[in-house]
Amino acid sequence: MKRIEAKWQAYWDTHQTFRVDLDDATASDDSRNHSEPASPQHANGAATGGPSRDARKKYVLDMFPYPSGAGLHVGHPEGYTATDIVSRYSRMRGVQVLHPMGWDAFGLPAEDYAIKTGTHPAVTTAKNIGTFKRQLKSLGFSYDWSREFATTDPEYYRWTQWIFLQLFDTWYDATCVWTGQDGVTRTGKGRPISELPIPHDVAANGVNAVRRYQDQHRLAYQHEAPVNWCPMLGTVLANEEIIDGKSDRGGHPVERVPLRQWLLRITAYGDRLASELDDLQWPDSIKLMQKNWIGRSEGAEVDFFVGEGQDSFKQWSSARKESGFSREPGAEGLRIYTTRPDTLFGVTYMVLAPEHAAVDRLTTAERRAAVDTYRQQAAMKSDLDRTDLAKGKSGVFTGGYATNPVNGEKVPVWIADYVLISYGTGAIMAVPAHDERDLEFATQFGIDVRHVVAPDGQPQSDAPGFFEHGVAINSGGYNGLSTLVFKTKITSDLEANGLGRKAVNYRLRDWLFSRQRYWGEPFPIWHELDSSGVPTGLMRTDPETSLPVLLPEMADFKPTGTPEPMLSKAPDSWLYSTASDGTRLKREANTMPQWAGSCWYYLRFADPKNNRQFIDPAIEKRWLPVDLYVGGAEHAVLHLLYSRFWHKVLFDRGHVSTVEPFRRLVNQGMILGEVEFTGYVVGDASAVAALTGGAGSSANSMNGSTDSTGPRWISVRELTDRVDAEGTAIRVVTKTGEVATAVTLVGDRVEKKGDAFVLKDQPGVVVDSRAHKMSKARGNVINPDVVVDQFGADSLRLYEMFMGPLEAVKPWGMKGVEGVARFLGRVWRMIVDEQSESGIRLSHTVQDCPATAEQLRVLHRTIKAVTRDIESLGFNTAISRMMEFVNDFLAMDARPKSVIEPFVLLLSPFAPHLAEELWQLLGHPSTLAYETWPNHDDAWLIESEFEIPVQLNGKLRGKVTVPADADRETIERAAKADPVIASQLEGKTIVKTIFVPGKMVNFVVK
């Protein structure tokens, strides 16, 4: 088996079997003998593809891996086999297939390794890529390896930097209405910065003022903001890289420190990123996750008056009525954002985020100390502390008051960290009666609760809070309005009075795009320095022609230990330069995040060697978007959102012709470790050892024990999850609090009882039965190399597809691998004579004889089912169909070549090595990779008679066999004539007869 696999892998390599030349669409090779046109499977591509997309092309893409030192994981081949089957199948349908592979190779692990050992990350990366490539090749995937690249290749990151320059050169015109290359008219466009209108007052201040103004509007911009600085990793992290207040990688603590950072204005594309999801063939759950992540909400901005005295409030109000809603709230205004402007009459206090700029102004002298203390504490708190709901809310009164613009009422202004500076305006109006969080806060601090909405408009409400929509009460002239009507009306009333306006907000934040590490793409940006070497804040870009900006060689990879980037330790020759006009320049020393390289790699695969453009527009038009994209759900939000963002910018700037990069997305389910049984023991260590030593006798000795404090097995049902002092998850006995020790049990010590598994010798003890995520710590990781070594690549491929549906989470089972390996053995013996002395040759049962009708029926049934299942990615059932075929044909002594050959073709996408070998033995000189996929003929599926179930009142009572062409009357008569049915019908009347052609007949009787 191993010999066969190596042979064919070498063959495919030597013959470049899977190389595809994209600019030669009409390529015709002798082996590519197609007699029929490809099936037009993607007629629904109009939404994302242009009208002239070539139906005979298919771009099938895997999410490219990060080549970690650990090598391939069994999760990788799951998706890769699925796309390989689709690719091989599509080629046989006469479709030109682009199926590439490459490496997402920038990132922290290689750099961490460099810090520890001094090995250059490029060395580590190259070594890991070598391992991955060897492993992938050993699985026989039909990649076009001539297109391989890594994101770390200078010739690749040259174009990553080029795209960054596009982002830098673009501003978002939210009001621009335009028609793109896809023929769709939309509002909002990324436009060249040179087209940004410059206000007169800015222009009047000179060239540098204009430059600064432009810099503020670019899609790639610098901004000083609190960032998530992780001292352990020595880098700043994106919000998305922080889980529960700790770093996603390594779980290290994260601090908030202010720093000047690069951000990408992804929020400008929030609307389009949400709405343009609709036409994609993506799982609904992923679309929903992206929409939730973008988190668009509609509401209103409202200014509260924070000046002194009723008179000045009146002046302020009338001035506002005159001038309209201002761009900035001004010194006497406090701007809030709310989604419930209909509850304005229920406001009993206001809350500012601790970092809000107006806090100083509003704080009174006697509250100053308390406010300052609180602000300091809030600044220190990690995100985890801030969001710890269990601890309740915190906040302090500033001493200041704000006046409600709708009723002139003065309400106290607080600061509290449950209001986030980064969302909305960083200030809220609090309506405890109708907002859960405000209610919790108000209850805690004894603030009034005023009801202004009731379910039915009846003022008497005894509930503390009502958070749904309803009918307005206690709201002046608005009483009786339903929530939605009220919202619209008060928003326009506020607008008319210059006090508020409709507003949209997003949970999505701009994307923090700089990292302080070495192993990433350098920015093609220079900072201008003044005569004393201090940055002026003005920037210049590297010209496109000087890209790539290469990483400098460095000997020392130790982090700086401060938020200062690694590359600030680079040699001066790299770091400094002088412009032609004499200006001193310093290089941007941050690097791009790992996401950058993976944001556009799918484009480069179509034109990987192009040294004039990131992709040739003609090639882009023909091959994009990706037709099928398969990968893990862990990238559901970040990678896919970032890619879509970049793609849309490139689209707006005319560099790509489609608005979305990935037409169809499928998420493979995670493969878990083998199912494990876990029992729990209480008692000291020696007792645990005695119980679990495996000796049945010692366990039995505990059987009669009624001593509830001694060492003993304990049911999982009596345990509760806890967290111990060190923060580790433990399980304790619910009643006594004793800590239980987990013991992994072998399968034959347990049995099923009811709906749970119990110990065989102590049926009262329920044990856990679960498959866990594979992890080094648990020791349940399956290495694909071992599986390939033992069972062969075809077995691994087949097993991973046979386990269950591609999208499902499924536990590994080595016995299942044996099962599919046995199946492949049966296929082999169906065709090959193993007994032969003269080496391998065809079995004498495989003959050039005519096929019987029965054999043809089995074949065509199999062709039909396998084809349909591949189209719907139902690989598990496709394999079971082929197993049925083999079971049938092994029972036959004559196996016509005309039936066996199509079967080998059906099998080939799944088990290509075996199939190629069999194909050769059947007398074909070259690869089957471009043979025509078999077609089924329904004519062969017709049977002369069939069995139809007969029901009485919906319950199955018998079956009758009728001729295939029998009409309804004949079938009903036959059903009634059946002895069993007849006896049951006796003495009853048939009220109604349900007849489903080909399915069943049902008599409703009384």
Add this chain to the structure above:
RNA sequence: GGCCGAGUGGCGAAACAGGCAGACGCACAGGACUUAAAAUCCUGUGUCCCGAUAGGGACGUGCGGGUUCGAACCCCGCCUCGGCUACCA
């Protein structure tokens, strides 16, 4: 807490649009081949009941209701597990 998904034999699963529940595989049991074992092949296998056998019956897709001639599938309520998210006003 919120959102999404899933619960079917001892196990992984199948049932395509509401119409024969459990295809296919694993495991197990019995048998054949073998000195023996492995490999391979054959037979059986949801649970319970009646029956010597042939055969027949009842129950059965997490739980409780509902719609329907008919529900694993649709609706309502609940339970359990998994994923995502976590004060976004």
